[in-house]
Amino acid sequence: MSIRDLSVSFDLERGESRVLNSVDVDIKRGEILGVVGESGSGKSMFASALLDAVPEPGLTFGEIEYYPERGGTVDVLEQTEEGLRQMRWEDVAMVFQGAMDSWNPTMTIGDHFEETLKAHGEPKQEGMDRARQLISDVYLSPERILNAYPHELSGGMKQRALIALSLILEPEVLVMDEPTAALDLLMQRSIIALLSELREQYNLTMVFITHDLELASGLADRIAVMYAFEFCEIGSAETIIHDGHHPYTRALINSTPNLNTPVDEMEPIEGESPDPVNVPPGCSYHPRCPLSEEICVDVDPEMYETDADDGSGVTNRAACHFWEDVPEEIPLHIEGVRYDE
Template identity: 60%
Template sequence: MSNSPTTEVATAVDAATNPSADDVILECRNLSVSFEMDRGTSRVLHDVDIDIRRGEILGIVGESGSGKSMFASALLNAVVEPGRTDGTVTYHSPDDESVDVLELEKGPLRTLRWEEISMVFQGAMSSFNPTMDFREHFVETLEAHDYDVAAGLERAKELLADLYLDSDRVLDSYPHELSGGMKQRVLIALSLVLEPEVLVMDEPTAALDLLMQRSIISLLSELRDKYDLTMVFITHDLPLVTKLADRIGVLYAFEFAEVGDTTEMVRDPKHPYTRALLNATPNLDAPLSEMRPIAGAAPDPVAVPAGCPYHERCPMATPECEDVKPPMESVTKTHEVACHHWLDIDDEIPLSTGVER
């Protein structure tokens, strides 16, 4: 069988050394986000438990409306009112101090958001003040956190150079003078100028063309290695994130359906939804007739079905799935899935992506 792009990714991940499972930098327990609405409580993230390991790149994947952006915002306690965030997000700093991000007062929280955990939001253009050049953006950020401006600008120049940008030209430019891909790279540099430990990225490549997406993915991998970063990369694009992530978490209906090592998730996913995502992905090695769109629609956040939240769309659903919520079970030491029937999935939903297994 000829190798697909996804197979090449899996091989590359095989050769990588994954961060230690024991060294956790962010620990989420029962993390939930909800909004009160006239027609009821809108649950947009529900009882999420996950550990993010120091030095890893964790990819978070799911359809639009699955809870990805809410997960990103909850990590930084940045859910806007009237949203309510419950549970715990424990940050373990390099000096062995631990804090619950959700319990921080405004001052310490503001410091943590840039200096320890930084975020790249969707849409680079809307993140910049069009009346300020980029040098002013960097200076403003450095001054707001009482950083040495001269030293900070030198770091900014190094970061811009790492992202293959002409730092002098960029710093003297205004947002409208750069392309979308260049602005996205400047935004990444700005998010790293205060030397955070964790970088959270919410759909950072969504508005870019395919070549620029691949370029930024490659640059992010280099930045992780050079600056010992931990990254959380959020996207709807499963094939894209397999080129970057050490592990992948698949969100469905505001909670994790499957979490695992990228290689295992690509070669042998155990949740019907993950398989549906892969089988719906265009692939040169699979006949067009074998591609299968995902039937149905994601559940209403006000009326998530009982039992397994995927059962209304799942070809393997049984009465048990309708009534009993499946627990997260271990497939291997590095792979977990929430499905009653994962042991039967190879026979029931074969992969049609041409991925070597």
């Protein structure tokens, strides 16, 4: 997918609320892009905008081009209702935040699979065979799950079943908004491992949205860090965790609690995340940034190339006037522990 100048705004009584501001990114076939940031930074808006599914009365601007494997180009924001309906699920599927609770309590899990197949005109027998395969792929028992009502399943089982359901129409891209929220650590890790396997097995491209940078680093090839409704840094997961060049990225790592961290070494990020109606001028992070100078108040920094290519074929970029000084000025106190190490 190629995303250019993607923005979302709401017209509020107190002014224009720009909850996604001019995001540019290319998502390569087969890659997993993690998007991380504080609560309210615009992550869900980015996810919804990718499917032109921003809640009313939000307006989405910019360009999203999706290149399906069958060839051609789909201009996502120019689709008719029917085009969008087809694209969602069949090309780009999404697991929304809190979707674990969106199962209809009066229907079995099997009914949900059947209904989805029917709504997209897919043959039932073949589709349900695929459902059984997908349910075993997510390490659940097909017979038990298909006949169960949602309330009979644990949170982790519901989430796994939901991931299976999202793949029923064989999408190429899976967008997931906080798919492991509300699950315990062990279950989070097992879902991350599962997503990794599914990517290989079904050749999926994934966008994985989370507030948890460590979790993202265990799964994603590349991580985009969101601050104030924009990407402030993007790079390989390795670079972002160990060698980020934006002060916010490093603050986020230093503020991440780790079981081995003594309480007095934890560093919560001072100040508040911005209000979308009143984003600070210049660099939006300047009011909270320890390196802030006059230029940061006056000039919105461009995305600087911080290292052309760290060997992974990924170019890392950070929107900071002082990106060269950041690693020395803001040391990482808390070594990020990657889940896959």
